Amino acid sequence: MPTQDSSCDGTAPPALRHAAPSRRRMLGAGLGAVAAALPGCSGDSGPVRRLRLATGPEGGPYNAFGKALALAVAAGSDRLEIVPVGTAASVDNLRQLEEGSVDLALAMADASEDAVLGRAPFPRPVAVTALARVYVNYTHLLVPEAGPVRSVEALAGRPVAAGAAGSGVQVVAGRLLRSAGLSDGPAAVRERSLGLAESVRALRGGTVDALFWSGGVPTPALSELARALPLRFLPLDGYVAALRERHGPVYTTVTLPAGAYGLTEPVGTVGVGNYLLARADVARSGVSDLLQVVFDRWSDLLREVTAGARLEPRFAISTGAVPLHPGAVAYYRSVYG
Template sequence: MGTGLGAVGAAAAALAGCSADSGPVRRLRLATGPEGGPYNAFGQALAQAVAATGARLEIVPVSTAASVNNLQKLDDGSVELAVAMADVAEDAVLGRESFSRPAAVTALARVYVNYTHLLVPAAGPVRSMGDLAGRPVAAGAAGSGVQVVAGRVLRAAGLSTGPAPARERQLGLAASVRALREGTVDALFWSGGVPTPALSGLAAELPLRFLPLDGHVGALREQHGPVYTAVTLPAGVYGLTEPVGTIGVGNYLLARGDVPAGVVRTLLQVVFDRWRDLLREVTAGARLEPRFAISTGKVPLHPGAVTYYRSVYG
């Protein structure tokens, strides 16, 4: 696989006619995340990109609590599409952790990587993971992928049990930023693109320390598989003077298996034609390439996605 975006559009155009250029408009609900968050921004951008093509396809972003909630909605049929973190998506397919049984979901593409952020006030008492013992930590909203990865990191660090476990508080990003600024939590977990605007804004008013997490990647991979990778927050973002090693988790665009294959091909045509626009507000410097996009681990590709990738990239 591997070709320019112009070739992608030209080759995929032939696939779209059967599903999007005739007949009634197909309306697909897309579970995203909280308003103002990166998943919601991605969903809004995708809806606009699809509308601009004139295809007989409408994407309706639905605000949610994010990954876990999105997969539950996808499984129960209240949405047709969803965005979710790879670790939660694998849990759903395998019927583990937050999911009591395997969920029938398929992947369309791995679209970008989340970076796990663990930040504390630079002038505060926390200088390492061990210092979080007994302290309140903003650990993601209920139903979010942030909550899943934060809980796993704290368990790997031995901070979820014992005489003085970290006190996890279920807070979304905006509430987490507010709590750290006001001092009602001592640390904040976040999983998202780099830079995340809300954290850039916080760093501009409050000197921050970002704690390295890459030392926990091995334990997480041993326990949960290769959905976790070592990545680096680069120097320059958030005022960092040196890079900080941390944990990367992919994000998948997902669909119910009963979404027609032709509709999936049309949607993927838009995703690959307009990926720069889709990722602009989500993560800086990312590229969407086929060999990256098809790497969806234990989450099977939708049959329409398989056909799309084979037809366009060989």
């Protein structure tokens, strides 16, 4: 159930349980519409004492971001407490939001849009809202440099670590393998549902021939692996057009830069945004307090997640099919006009 004081009356209004207000309508109508969007919730609804944030597995970037956010909120706000909750990541987080066991969550853009639109693996639309697009994940597909795999096609029939069950990694890996014709039939790879730490151990031990990961650059666990085992990063940018055609513009072309993981030249790959999400019934005052901390401390929050990233309002409000929370709309309009 939602934690105490995380909403105005403990339940979302009927309209929000099925569909949150669109970003265009909210921004166009101004703050008056924002106030009206959550009946019974005034801007002075009182302090939000505690919000549970679904993050990810220990050692992963979501977990690191969640812990950093909890510390930043503790230092910067006396009205709000963030409690990070370890999870399997994106898909699991969205399900926990729907169930009400958490108030906030981090999730990849593709999984978030699937949830809002009621696409598999979600049997029906999930009423979640976005607070911000916080950074971009880079899809990594790596193999031992001395091994036989030199291309995505060469993975046919091989064991591949394809992300933990319930993770966003598993979503993007599955879609890439389908685009490459490697998800069924005689060419199908043998997908292993492994988290990052397990995937690294499996690649080092030779029980898988490749490892999928989606995260910031550099991801510390992969930097450590690259120091122990020379790696080859397979380019994936050639699949972006097919992914966008089938799943929409949540996928973009990005580049793993030279120097990261010891790379001598850039490697093109698939980028996916990460959203900070909230249940629709989280109080607007709590959202405003939280976003104030996020924008005041973004460099600290992203330091351990993705090098060189910046958080800017025009980037933060780009959350695609996932509607902005009314409190986020009010925050962005009050601060940035």
